[in-house]
Amino acid sequence: MQDIHRHIEPLSLEQIVRFAGAVQDFNPIHYDEDFARAAGLPGIVAQGPLTYLVTLDSLIAANGLSNVGGFQVRLRAPVMAGMSLLLSCDAEGKVSLKADGHEALVGTLKSAKEAAQ
Secondary structure, three states, X not given: OOOEEEEEOOOOHHHXXXXXXHOOOOOHHHOOHHHHXXXXXXXXXXXXXXXXXXXXXXXXXXXXXXXXXXXXXXXOOOOEOOOOEEEXXXXXXXXXXXXXXXXXXXXXXXXXXXXXX
16 A cells, blocks of 8 residues: 545535435435534534545545455544544554544555455
8 A cells, every 4th residue: 555645525415415315314414504503513424434435436546446355444533514534544554543633543554465365
């Protein structure tokens, strides 16, 4: 894997709501600002799988699909619409996604060669 340090386009409210519809996740924290705040959140939260997929998409764009063999993550903090997203991945495949400076996702990217072993 190559070293990667890149900004990912912030998620928009429209992307979060469309993803909620696509995966049939109608939890109001993903589309209702007042509900999300009443639940103790700072605002509308992106779904964990959406955060995962946006990160994976950027990793595939940097490394090529044929070079990616697996991706395991742990979500650490919520991602909200409009947050600045910074992706880092080192040569060993250690991945970090920061949202407004807070670590939102950590994980490991395996190369296709590693996954085949």
